[in-house]
Amino acid sequence: MAIHPGPADHRLLGLVCSPGPRLFRNLLLLLWTLLSCDLGVTAQGPGEWTPWGSWSRCSSSCGRGVSVRSRRCVRLPGEEPCWGDSHEYRVCQLPDCPPGAIPFRDLQCALYNGHPVLGTQKTYQWVPFHGAPNLCDLNCLAEGHAFYHSFGRVLDGTPCTPGSQGLCVAGRCLSAGCDGLLGSGALEDRCGLCGGANDSCLFVQRVFRDAGAFAGYWNVTLIPEGARHIRVAQRSHNNLALVTRDGRYVLNGANGVLSLPGTYEAAGTRVVYTRGAGPEETLQATGPTSQELLLQVLLREPNPGVHFEFWLPRERYGPFQAQAQALGWPLRQPQPREVEPQPADTPVVPEAVPARVASLTPDPCGPCPDSRGRAHRLLHYCGSDFADPPDPRCHLRAVFQARVLGRHRQAEETRYEVRVLLIYKTHSPLRTREYVWAPGPCPCPPLAPHREYLLAVRRLVSADGTQDRLLLPHAGYARLWSPAEDSRVRLAARRCPV
Numbered sequence: 001m002a003i004h005p006g007p008a009d010h011r012l013l014g015l016v017c018s019p020g021p022r023l024f025r026n027l028l029l030l031l032w033t034l035l036s037c038d039l040g041v042t043a044q045g046p047g048e049w050t051p052w053g054s055w056s057r058c059s060s061s062c063g064r065g066v067s068v069r070s071r072r073c074v075r076l077p078g079e080e081p082c083w084g085d086s087h088e089y090r091v092c093q094l095p096d097c098p099p100g101a102i103p104f105r106d107l108q109c110a111l112y113n114g115h116p117v118l119g120t121q122k123t124y125q126w127v128p129f130h131g132a133p134n135l136c137d138l139n140c141l142a143e144g145h146a147f148y149h150s151f152g153r154v155l156d157g158t159p160c161t162p163g164s165q166g167l168c169v170a171g172r173c174l175s176a177g178c179d180g181l182l183g184s185g186a187l188e189d190r191c192g193l194c195g196g197a198n199d200s201c202l203f204v205q206r207v208f209r210d211a212g213a214f215a216g217y218w219n220v221t222l223i224p225e226g227a228r229h230i231r232v233a234q235r236s237h238n239n240l241a242l243v244t245r246d247g248r249y250v251l252n253g254a255n256g257v258l259s260l261p262g263t264y265e266a267a268g269t270r271v272v273y274t275r276g277a278g279p280e281e282t283l284q285a286t287g288p289t290s291q292e293l294l295l296q297v298l299l300r301e302p303n304p305g306v307h308f309e310f311w312l313p314r315e316r317y318g319p320f321q322a323q324a325q326a327l328g329w330p331l332r333q334p335q336p337r338e339v340e341p342q343p344a345d346t347p348v349v350p351e352a353v354p355a356r357v358a359s360l361t362p363d364p365c366g367p368c369p370d371s372r373g374r375a376h377r378l379l380h381y382c383g384s385d386f387a388d389p390p391d392p393r394c395h396l397r398a399v400f401q402a403r404v405l406g407r408h409r410q411a412e413e414t415r416y417e418v419r420v421l422l423i424y425k426t427h428s429p430l431r432t433r434e435y436v437w438a439p440g441p442c443p444c445p446p447l448a449p450h451r452e453y454l455l456a457v458r459r460l461v462s463a464d465g466t467q468d469r470l471l472l473p474h475a476g477y478a479r480l481w482s483p484a485e486d487s488r489v490r491l492a493a494r495r496c497p498v
Contacts, residue, residue: 046424046490047075047082058092059157060104066157066167066182067092084422089156089169089182103128104158109140109151117149135160136168185403185419189450190229190311192288197450201228202317205309211302217241220295220306224320225267227310228287232295234306235279241296242266242283251283252298267291287311368444369475377477381425381456381492398426398470399456399489401481404447405433414438416447416472418455424489428459438472445478452481454489 050072059065068089073082102110109126116123126140129148136158138151153171160166160173167174169182177186178194189196190203208220223230232240241252242264250266251259251273264271268290275281283295287310297306312320381399402418409415416436423430436457438447447453456477457470472478479485 046493047073047079048490049073049082049084052088055090058094059155060092060094062094062097062101064157064159064167065092065094066090066169068156083424087170089174090180091167091176091182103162105138105154108138108154108158112140112151130161134171135166135173136171191313192228195452197448198311201311201313203309204312204317204320206307208297208306208308209303215299217296217298218303220297221308222320222323223267223289223293223295223310224312224316224323225289225292226287226313226316227289228312230271230283230285230287230289230308230310232283232306232308234281234297234304236301236304237279238300238303239275239298240273240281240283240306241298242271243294243296245291245293250293267293368446377488377492381477381489397456397458398428398430399424399454399477400426400430401452401454401486402434402436403452404449407447407449409441412440414441414443421452424454425493434470436470436472439474443472444475447472447478454479454481454485 052071053069055067055069058067066089068087070087073086075081105128109128113125114123124142124145126149127143129139129141132139132148132150134150136154138154139148140151141148154168156167156169158168160168165175167176167182172183174182176182177184178188179186186195188194189198191198191201193200206221210218220232234240239252239258242250244250244266250264250271253259258275259273261273261275264273266285266289269285269287271283271285273283295306295308297303381397400420401422401424402420404416404418406417407414408417414437416438417433418436419433420430436447436455454477455472457472459468460471461468
């Protein structure tokens with residue numbers, strides 16, 4: 001049995017624009033539709049993807065290449081094409097090619113050696129040409145001649161340029177995210193978690209200011225096992241020193257012998273040491289460290305301060321603090337607050353800071369209303385599709401998956417910068433990067449930077465057309481994206497009244 005409401009019932013008002021005379025009846029219609037999921041409904045919305053197939057063999061026989069998997073869109077009559085990509089590519093790494101092996105692009109150009117091209121019977125010997133605009137076209141230079149020819153796209157898995165990390169896929173130069181998928185844009189957070197939000201580790205940031213009663217080596221801090229993104233800086237004629245657990249000096253060793261600036265191996269990571277003509281000296285390491293290191297300073301003059309910072313797994317902070325206190329170094333308790341990036345020349349405040357931990361003081365924003373459940377999802381997905389009467393200021397909803405890039409509180413509003421990843425529903429174009437506005441300085445639901453959400457927003461245009469915004473309403477629909485939530489919202493698309 002299909003649902004066929006009258007023309008006036010094809011819009012639901014109230015959640016989007018000003019209440020209309022048929023609001024109560026339309027709300028009942030929507031609720032009845034929700035409770036009648038077993039009734040037949042005319043096919044609408046996108047089709048459904050089949051499960052992903054298995055990964056193909058690597059495109060290369062040695063070195064880096066590409067593996068691909070695919071899925072198929074299953075559509076019922078009247079359904080739209082599936083949203084998303086039918087193919088997914090990942091980097092595959094095989095043993096390095098032997099010395100003297102012919103590069104992949106050279107092999108592809110050589111396939112045309114001795115074959116007539118350009119509509120004549122003349123033949124040429126071809127070598128890669130890297131000066132053409134499209135890096136993923138097979139551009140080959142005729143040896144001994146001043147012209148090149150494009151033979152179409154290179155094969156998938158061809159390096160974009162010699163020595164680059166980018167690989168050509170379907171004519172595009174793509175880089176792999178931390179998940180190994182080409183073009184995913186996934187990044188590793190400061191804790192080393194792919195796609196994380198820096199909430200599984202603590203940010204330790206302090207200044208060692210002890211003046212020192214005598215010249216010589218002074219202990220600054222232990223750098224524990226598992227530390228990441230280590231940075232140490234000081235501005236004086238003193239010198240930093242680094243010691244391994246077995247007492248071996250990695251930098252600026254005993255007896256005051258100074259090391260040259262450069263890259264050094266220590267505790268399973270590379271330490272970059274810089275010392276210029278001026279007084280500034282720095283140590284930097286990506287980590288994670290495989291064992292603890294001891295940071296020292298060789299005092300030659302009064303100590304103006306040694307600034308150090310690193311990120312540490314939460315479970316390692318307690319032992320680190322206990323060790324440091326046992327050595328007689330006073331350490332402050334971590335102060336819960338969200339860490340904001342600081343300019344390099346900003347003085348560092350001595351403290352250990354958990355990243356993105358709720359404040360111990362009462363939350364001035366208070367709790368958000370509960371917005372869970374299927375009814376809430378359906379109401380926000382379908383609501384604006386049958387609002388009555390129509391309001392020229394109120395455009396149809398857009399439902400999309402987005403990654404939050406940044407957040408800015410502005411007067412009585414909060415502005416999120418997001419990157420649109422996947423569009424489920426829209427009746428007006430969306431850019432790759434958009435601003436989403438939420439009312440008030442304490443929006444509900446709040447969106448965390450660097451997380452991916454499934455959002456239902458509405459586009460509001462001012463009467464004079466000078467302002468065009470995407471608005472996330474109070475207690476609106478914003479859920480952390482997951483495959484399960486993706487399935488739920490696709491199901492909601494099928495339940496909208498028609």
